[in-house]
Each structure stands twice: as structure tokens, then as C-alpha cells.
Amino acid sequence: MTIGSHLGEFHGLPAFTFPDAGDTPADVSALPSPDSVAWRIAVDSYDAKEEWEQAFARFLEAVDTRQVRALIVGAWSNVYDSGPDAVIGALVAARGQLPALRGLFLGDIVMEESEISWITQGDVTPLLDAFPDLEEFGVRGGNELVFPAVRHERLRSLTVETGGMPVEVVRGIAGSDLPALVELDLWLGTSEYGGDADVADLEPFFAGTRLPNLTRLALCNSEIQDAICTALASAPVVARLEVLDVSMGVLTDEGATALLTGQPLTHLKKLDLHHNYLSEALRTRLLETLEPAGVEVDADPEDADSDEDGDGEVWRFVSVGE
Template identity: 80%
Template structure:
């Protein structure tokens, strides 16, 4: 899978791209109602006509931002080489002008602009500190991402998309106190692109003590998906989940069998194993075990295919790497 298209919607609102510099449609009379869309502010990654902060300044002047509910940060200049420090600073500086902001996506960037593992990120903690009423936060890209342990009382959804999530980021998120969080989605990725977290780093998620409201847990796109599933088989948090997502990774019969033979999963509403390396027999077993109990199961292998070398070495790949 590749990141081929920008977000169509975010925070339950259709995405709308704020017009670029010189576009007359940026006039207030031609823009949608401020609270009716998720506003996407972006500039060209290559040879941009203006910096992202300049585009954001135009946005602040053209839109009644006191009503803006969701904001999508797209490409900033030279995103493959430059962290979004000034982007984050501009957002934090504008916090008093965005009192209704509840959804924030940092890095809605597609492959034509920059591959996911080339996106240079930064320290996102100031955004969570500046917007205490934020309910949904998502970030794309793991390179140089910094996510220290914080407390946020109202955040309900946290998604981090990457081709390789650093262990320091995983540990930081695991150390967060997020009492209202319902949905946690982490793309762990591969070591080739910086995903060096081990299963032990995920232990706080398995315990779930800092996430008392959690209903959906996604630990996916991982090259150690089997080990993740083996740990989930006895993880206390699973008993109170409605949705479990172990998709997009290197999931084989070993991981799926461990999950099935562990604690009961029949209380779940959904179990997502999309993109996997399961045998037909194990796929059938998963479906026959859980679907009669009303669990919606996705065991579609997608395009997951193992490559075998002449010496017998087998290579399996996550859905989103580079």
C-alpha cells in the first residue's frame, strides 16, 4: 500500500484544501462555512511559492477561525529535509484564534510529495499542550519524530502512521496518561526505516492502565506482528476492547494461532488482520472461530506475497515501508 491520495475527510468532516497563493477563490465569499470542513493548509514541497507559515497566516485572515473544528497540515517546504518546527510554532502561536479546534492532522503528505519514511517530523508535544480540548490527533511520518510522555485529558483518538516508528516514540506514547482515549492506532513499521521498538516497549499498551477508556487498539504494519499477537493473547487490555487491529504487517500462522489460542476474542466487534501471510487453513480457522460469535473479521491477504531466495531465505514485507 502507498499513500497515494490526500485525506477525503477528517474528524467526521469533509476535507477542503485552502486555496494557494494568488488563487482568487481564497476570497471569504467563496469559502465554505468555517465549521463545515476540515481545512487543509499546504504548500508545494518543491520550489514552494510561499512558506507554510505564510499560507497559514493567509488562512487565519480569510477564515473565521474561532469556528474551525478540524485542521489538516499538508506539505511544508522541503518536507523530506526540513522538520515542521516553524509549522508547530505557528500553530501554537495561533491557539487563542482556534478555540473550537478538536481535530488536528500533522502531515497529510502523499508519495508524490514525499515517501512516508522520508517525511522529517519534529516534537509534537507542544501541540498537545497548546490545545487541551483537542479530541483527535494524528501524525504521519516517523523520522525524527519526538513524542514525549504527556497527559491530555480530552484526547479520544491518537493515530501515528509510519514506515518505521522509533522505540523512543513508542515508549513516549506508552508513558502518556490519556484517560479519555478510545482509539489508539500505531504503525510500527520496520527496522529498515527506523522501527526499532521491541514487544517489551508495548507492554504499557497491553496492560492498558493509562488508557482506561480504550475501545480500539491497532498495533499494526509491523515486521514483528507475530510477537505482537503472541503478547496480545494474554494482554489484560484485550478483554475490554471492541476492536483489535493487527493488520498490514508480517502476520503468519504462528501469530494468528497464538492469538486464537489465548484469551477469548468473541466479545470483539471487529478483528482486522488485513494484509497477512496466513495459510488458507488458518484463515478459515479464524473465520469459523469468530464469525459465529458475531465478530466481523478481515483476513484478506491483500497483495502480501513472500519472496524466496535461491538459498531458501524467505522475505515478507509490511504494507507500508518506504
């Protein structure tokens, strides 16, 4: 699977793409109310008419940014070759003009602009430092991504989407103090694209001590999904979750059996395992065990495929890699 569509909504608001340099409406009143949409600001990733910072400057002039609640950063020029340092610098410099900003997504970039593992990122944590009232933060792309441990008092949702998440990023997020965080969504990816974390690096998430308010945990899109599920079977954090997401990865009967025979899961509202390599018997067992307790279970294999080489070895794949 690849990412073929831009975000349709973010932070509970419909996404609206700010007009580019070639078709800016003459009448500013044609734009939506500043607080009614999540503003997506992007330029062409190839042969851009302007740099992202110039598009953002036009946005600051055209919109009453004091009311803007959510921003989506789309492609900047040469995303496959250049990181977002200038983008982040422009956002940090404009923090005083964005007092109502509560949602920020960096890298709403689709396949035609750059494959996820070719998006060049950088240190994204200055955005968290600059916006202490931020409630939702998302990042796409793991190439050169940096995320040292931070403390943020108000962040409620953190999403990091990669085809391969560097271990230092995993450790940085795991070492962060996020007392208000309710939702954590990490696409761990594959070692082929830099996802070199081991299950031991995820231990702080299993303990949950730095995430006292967490109710939704997604550790997904991973080639070590079986090991993750085995650890989750006895992880203290599971007892207070409402949603557990271990989807999009290389999940087999081994990991799902460990999860199902571990601590009780009947308190969950949803268990998401879509895109998996489970036998039909185990899918049936999951549904028959958990659905009567009121747990919504998504065990759809969703086109998960595998290859067998000439030596009989079976290769299985995460949902989003390159």
C-alpha cells in the same frame, strides 16, 4: 503499498484544501462554512510559492477561525529535508484564534510529495500542550519524530503513521497518561526505516492501565506482528476492546494461532488482520470461529507479497515501509 491519496475526511468532516497563493478566490464567501470542513493547509513540497506559515496566515485572515473544528497540515516546503518546527510554532502561536479546534492532523503527505519514511518530523507534543481541548490528533512520518510522555485529559483518538517508529516514540506514547483515549492507532513499521521497538516496549499498551477508556487498539504495519499477537493473546486490555487491529504487518500462522487460542475474542466487534501471510486453512478457521459470534473478521491477504532469495530464505514485507 504507498499512500497515494490525501485524507478525504478527518474528525468526521470532509476535507477541504485551502486555496494556495496562486488561486485564492477573490470572494471569501466562496469558501465553505468554517465549521463544516476539515481545513487542509499545504504548500508544494518542491519549489513552494510560499512557506506553510504564510499560507496559514492567509487562512487566519480569510476564515473565521473561531468556528474551525478541524485542521489538516499537508506538506510544508522541503518535507524530506526540513522538519515542521515553524509549522508547529505557527499553530501554537495561533491557539487563541482556534478555540473550537478539536481535530488536528500533522503530515497529510502523499507519495508524490514525500515517501512516508522520508517525511522529516520533530517534537509534536507542543501541539498537545497548546490545545488542551483537542480530541483527535494524527501524525504521519517517523523520521526524526519525537514524542515524549505527556498527559492530555481530553484526547480521544491518537494516530501515528510511520514506516518505522523509533523506540523512544513508542516508549513516550506508552508512558503517556491519556485517560479519555478511546482509539489508539500505531503503525510501527520496520527496522529498515527506524522501527526499532521490541514487543517489551509495547507492554504498557497490553496492560492498558494508562488508557482506561480504550476500546480500539491498532498495533499494526509491523515486522514483529507475530510477537505482538502472541502478547495480545493474554493481554488484559483485550477484554475491554471492541476493535483489535493487527493488520498491515508480517502476520503468519504462528501469531494468528497464538491470538486465536489465547483469551476469548468473541466479545470483539471487529478483528482486523488484513495484509497477512496466513494459510488458507487458518483464515478459514478464524472466520469459522469468530464470525458466528458476531465478530467482523478481515483476514484478506490484500496483495501481501514475499520474496525468496537464492538461499531459500523467504522475505516478507509490511504494508507501508519506505
